[in-house]
Amino acid sequence: MKPDCLREAAKRVEELGIKRNSPMFRHALCLVAFMSKQDVAKKIGVLKTLGFSQHHVSKIVRKAPLVLGASEDRIRRVVDFWMRDVGLELQYIAQRPALIMYSLERRLLPRHRLLNVLRAKRLRNLELNYYTAAMGEKTFVEKFVTPYKDIVPSLAEDYGSGHSSMSGLLVKEC
Known part of the structure; x- marks a missing residue:
């Protein structure tokens, strides 16, 4: 310049x-x-x-x-x-x-849907800090996916598969 x-x-x-x-x-x-x-x-x-x-x-x-x-x-x-x-x-x-x-389509919506599934199953507190939920992918998976993968078997799969099937999971689980 x-x-x-x-x-x-x-x-x-x-x-x-x-x-x-x-x-x-x-x-x-x-x-x-x-x-x-x-x-x-x-x-x-x-x-x-x-x-x-x-x-x-x-x-x-x-x-x-x-x-x-x-x-x-x-x-x-x-x-x-x-x-x-x-x-x-x-x-x-x-x-x-x-x-x-943050990307609405790639980060925010898939995570919001996943957290809604956890809430619907009463596995997560409703008073969630969304700033924390928007963290890096690895940390998010460790904190919100891995601990619940045995309780909600399709959770990790659905979250990891392009996030498009999360809406189907919501319908089934809610």
């Missing part, structure tokens, strides 16, 4: 509330350098239309600036999933903005 463009991008990142000494600064710089001011403003506008306050939006951008790189549709669908399907509040999501970055 030309030095002037880089300085301008760094200024825009600071205007978003991300300090230069923050570990997120370089991530935001890489993103903002290739986004127009209007595109950044549109993403912030999407977060606000979903109900996030200016305080929440600032927190989200400071903690996970890459949210601004996600498509508007993706942001809407993931936040809607967390609020409507899971029942999380905006404040919870704003505190943990990485939740917005």
Whole structure:
């Protein structure tokens, strides 16, 4: 990049509330350098239309600036999933903005379905920390699949087979 463009991008990142000494600064710089001011403003506008306050939006951008790189549709669908399907509040999501970055189809829905099966069989507490449930694949399997594979024999198989058969498991088990 030309030095002037880089300085301008760094200024825009600071205007978003991300300090230069923050570990997120370089991530935001890489993103903002290739986004127009209007595109950044549109993403912030999407977060606000979903109900996030200016305080929440600032927190989200400071903690996970890459949210601004996600498509508007993706942001809407993931936040809607967390609020409507899971029942999380905006404040919870704003505190943990990485939740917005996870793939709805590949990570969130299969895990949500699996956890619903465990709840239906009364094997997991209803008061689950969803931030923990969105953890890495290996840890998730160790914590939520492996301990129950003997009690719900098809659980590991269904979860591991592309996650598409989890909906059938839900119908059978609920």
